[in-house]
Amino acid sequence: DTAVSQTPKYLVTQMGNDKSIKCEQNLGHDTMYWYKQDSKKFLKIMFSYNNKELIINETVPNRFSPKSPDKAHLNLHINSLELGDSAVYFCASSLSPGRELFFGEGSRLTVL
Amino acid sequence: QQQVKQSPQSLIVQKGGIPIINCAYENTAFDYFPWYQQFPGKGPALLIAIRPDVSEKKEGRFTISFNKSAKQFSLHIMDSQPGDSATYFCAASLSGTYKYIFGTGTRLKVLA
Known part of the structure; x- marks a missing residue:
């Protein structure tokens, strides 16, 4: 049983298109996150959610819209994709803020 | 005040060596x-963690050393293996x- 699962694992798309990534955790955690990892491996927090509520948006362009239908799911929709959006996007969860993070395996987005 | 500085950026050691990563x-x-x-x-997956009330923590071949006054902590990997x-x-x-x-991040390569 995968603790944090994301789909799809790979996305390849053209500039200007819209894409979504889905994330589900079966750990019973209240807190979920989206991270972006660029080609240099830097991990950058994008959004933090607690019990379906957005807590932090780390100055991410509003082309990125997260949605949490329930506390086990956190999806990410990206509009009007740009070349600079190419990265690996990780979903993560934690029992509570500031504690151990459990990451999914990542979704590699390539924008052509 | 929010930065965590990590070094080195990359590290190559021979099997059995003790790589040290500093933050x-x-x-x-x-x-x-x-x-x-x-x-x-x-x-990413949690390897080991420490709280500031202890100066060292070991889990198997992995050790964290923590220096509260210097605001530094480091990871030591004993008897490193290619699988590390x-x-x-x-x-x-x-x-x-x-x-x-x-x-x-630090990219570690352990040579066989």
Whole structure:
């Protein structure tokens, strides 16, 4: 049983298109996150959610819209994709803020 | 005040060597210092973590040394193996908050 699962694992798309990534955790955690990892491996927090509520948006362009239908799911929709959006996007969860993070395996987005 | 500086950026050691990765933080309020290990194509996973009330923690071949006065902590890998080749991230967080700062990562290669 995968603790944090994301789909799809790979996305390849053209500039200007819209894409979504889905994330589900079966750990019973209240807190979920989206991270972006660029080609240099830097991990950058994008959004933090607690019990379906957005807590932090780390100055991410509003082309990125997260949605949490329930506390086990956190999806990410990206509009009007740009070349600079190419990265690996990780979903993560934690029992509570500031504690151990459990990451999914990542979704590699390539924008052509 | 929110940075965590990690060095070196990359490291190559022979099998059996003891790679050491260093991190320095600025915010003295941080109270949780984890290390994450990331293999290619996978998400980061917690390796070992320490709280500032202890100066050292060992789990198997992995040891964290913590120097509160210097605001530094380091990861030592004893008897390193080729299977330890991965990217290692330090982090610092404040429990109960969404302040969770990652270092820039160290790519470790252990030669057989």
